[in-house]
Amino acid sequence: MKITFLAFDGTPYTVDADEGMSAMEAAINEGIDGIEGDCGGNCNCATCHVFVDPGWQLQVGEVSPMEAALLADRSDLADNSRLACQIRLVPELDGLVLQMPESQFI
Amino acid sequence: MCDAGVVIVGAGQAGATLATGLAQAGYDGPITLIGEEPYAPYQRPPLSKGFVNGDVGVDELLIKPEAYYAQKHIQLIKGRRVHAIQAHARSVQLDEGEQLNYRSLVLCTGSRPRVLPIKSAELNRVFSLRNIDDARAIAGALPEQGRLVIIGAGYVGLELAASCVTQGRHVTVLERAGRVMERSASPQVSEHYRAMHEAAGVNIVCDVNLVELQGGQQVTAVCAGDGRCWPADVVVIGVGAVANMELAQAAGLQCDDGILVDAQCRSSDPHIYAAGDCARQTHALLQTSLRLESVQNATAQARMIVAHIMNKAPLRSEVPWFWSDQFDTRLQIAGIVQPNHTSILRGDPASGSFTMLHVQGDRLQALEAINRPADFTLGRKLISEQLEVNIQWLKDEDIPLYLRD
Ligand SMILES: Cc1cc2nc3c(=O)[nH]c(=O)nc-3n(C[C@H](O)[C@H](O)[C@H](O)COP(=O)(O)OP(=O)(O)OC[C@H]3O[C@@H](n4cnc5c(N)ncnc54)[C@H](O)[C@@H]3O)c2cc1C
Numbered sequence: 001m002k003i004t005f006l007a008f009d010g011t012p013y014t015v016d017a018d019e020g021m022s023a024m025e026a027a028i029n030e031g032i033d034g035i036e037g038d039c040g041g042n043c044n045c046a047t048c049h050v051f052v053d054p055g056w057q058l059q060v061g062e063v064s065p066m067e068a069a070l071l072a073d074r075s076d077l078a079d080n081s082r083l084a085c086q087i088r089l090v091p092e093l094d095g096l097v098l099q100m101p102e103s104q105f106i
Numbered sequence: 107m108c109d110a111g112v113v114i115v116g117a118g119q120a121g122a123t124l125a126t127g128l129a130q131a132g133y134d135g136p137i138t139l140i141g142e143e144p145y146a147p148y149q150r151p152p153l154s155k156g157f158v159n160g161d162v163g164v165d166e167l168l169i170k171p172e173a174y175y176a177q178k179h180i181q182l183i184k185g186r187r188v189h190a191i192q193a194h195a196r197s198v199q200l201d202e203g204e205q206l207n208y209r210s211l212v213l214c215t216g217s218r219p220r221v222l223p224i225k226s227a228e229l230n231r232v233f234s235l236r237n238i239d240d241a242r243a244i245a246g247a248l249p250e251q252g253r254l255v256i257i258g259a260g261y262v263g264l265e266l267a268a269s270c271v272t273q274g275r276h277v278t279v280l281e282r283a284g285r286v287m288e289r290s291a292s293p294q295v296s297e298h299y300r301a302m303h304e305a306a307g308v309n310i311v312c313d314v315n316l317v318e319l320q321g322g323q324q325v326t327a328v329c330a331g332d333g334r335c336w337p338a339d340v341v342v343i344g345v346g347a348v349a350n351m352e353l354a355q356a357a358g359l360q361c362d363d364g365i366l367v368d369a370q371c372r373s374s375d376p377h378i379y380a381a382g383d384c385a386r387q388t389h390a391l392l393q394t395s396l397r398l399e400s401v402q403n404a405t406a407q408a409r410m411i412v413a414h415i416m417n418k419a420p421l422r423s424e425v426p427w428f429w430s431d432q433f434d435t436r437l438q439i440a441g442i443v444q445p446n447h448t449s450i451l452r453g454d455p456a457s458g459s460f461t462m463l464h465v466q467g468d469r470l471q472a473l474e475a476i477n478r479p480a481d482f483t484l485g486r487k488l489i490s491e492q493l494e495v496n497i498q499w500l501k502d503e504d505i506p507l508y509l510r511d
Contacts, residue, residue: 023447025166028170029171030171033130038123038401040149040152045401045402065479065480066479070482070483072480073483
């Protein structure tokens with residue numbers, strides 16, 4: 001399946017991902033800049049913050065309380081904020097588009 | 107003369123964050139990342155958790171895929187050790203005598219397990235747990251129903267105990283202090299963890315003065331001064347870590363249980379920085395000198411150095427934080443828990459989810475959140491902003507720790 005990450009300047013990076021991975025793992029495996037994942041994808045550090053493309057917001061599923069707590073601490077929080085490590089890639093998400101916030105580019 | 111670039115010694119959490127951060131920030135000189143281990147930079151936290159159980163593979167530990175470094179023009183040199191720094195000549199010496207010049211040198215050498223001065227510690231099947239090879243050796247030596255004795259009830263020891271008891275091993279944890287996680291957790295949290303481990307079948311023994319390991323070639327038991335012995339197939343010693351600062355000391359850098367660095371992570375030599383487990387820094391927010399061993403500290407300090415090398419505005423220092431996963435319970439600590447704080451309980455420990463808040467005067471200084479992520483993130487904000495707190499409100503679970511305006 002394919003996932004597209006948009007850099008904060010809009011540049012698209014489309015990667016191949018496997019079902020069952022998290023969106024964070026898909027980005028890390030392809031060395032996409034803008035997804036840090038300091039804690040290794042454990043929902044601990046909020047360095048894999050993404051904005052879900054409005055067309056995909058329903059499909060990516062619910063935000064858990066753990067994730068919501070971490071997101072609440074982000075100054076760039078928006079309605080479509082998610083942590084990429086908490087987005088599990090199911091077949092319905094083939095083609096998913098995620099925008100990465102500027103703050104994750106050093 | 108061409109730019110000799112940034113040379114980073116130690117390819118772990120801090121070194122990798124620094125090298126990739128510099129490349130992403132557009133640093134245009136050479137970046138060289140040298141690590142003595144045979145692996146590309148990887149994360150250590152899973153070693154005591156999923157990796158030791160075989161739930162996680164080496165590829166999943168990597169901080170970036172190995173090919174990433176070359177793509178970003180980072181020269182990753184694996185399996186080689188830096189032996190000396192010639193600070194006056196601005197060069198380092200690799201094993202086999204090779205010299206490498208630098209414009210800036212960053213020491214990210216991490217820490218190593220403290221050696222326990224105990225008789226027969228050199229027996230076979232006695233390990234410590236710091237790297238991939240250690241974790242593999244422990245997993246390989248421990249039979250299905252085997253008896254594992256862990257010396258030291260710190261995070262690494264307790265996480266390993268939780269992983270192994272869940273796999274059906276017989277686990278005993280021996281601790282010299284009066285309670286588990288004594289160095290960094292409050293008594294209430296220690297008690298909660300002791301009870302949790304015991305309920306899962308871990309035999310926890312505190313206040314024990316160990317004097318020797320017994321065995322022929324292989325270890326067979328761990329013995330205390332009062333004559334008690336615990337039979338063992340495998341022993342893991344987890345009694346803390348010491349900073350890898352010998353390179354820095356030999357080069358004349360100021361060290362004191364860590365390489366001393368300023369707010370930008372510069373050492374006493376203007377061309378040398380240090381970050382991560384090996385560095386000691388006066389924390390800008392907490393105003394105390396700290397040598398921290400956490401992923402957050404390693405990555406935050408690495409990013410401070412990126413900002414400094416790239417002439418960007420200095421990064422604000424964050425409240426230090428740490429996590430530990432044991433069984434299905436997540437502990438998140440923010441700030442530094444100290445005995446002179448007043449401790450406030452929020453929530454009911456019996457429910458498996460509560461927070462200890464540590465206050466000095468009317469300011470929150472530290473917190474320990476057990477399965478309470480909202481308390482962790484909101485409380486961390488309270489600590490960072492040093493807002494006045496109302497103790498009654500802190501206790502009231504219905505009031506969020508931090509209210510947005
Ligand atoms: C089992 C375990 C579990 C942990 N769990 C957690 C956790 O849950 N949460 C958390 O926040 N933290 C955890 N930590 C701590 C965290 O992993 C460390 O704080 C972090 O790795 C420090 O990063 P570093 O870059 O300073 O050091 P390291 O990651 O240790 O990297 C240093 C590297 O430098 C190399 N090196 C040293 N000297 C030289 C030399 N002269 N030449 C070449 N290479 C050299 C070392 O071999 C090593 O590979 C855990 C640590 C361990 C061991």
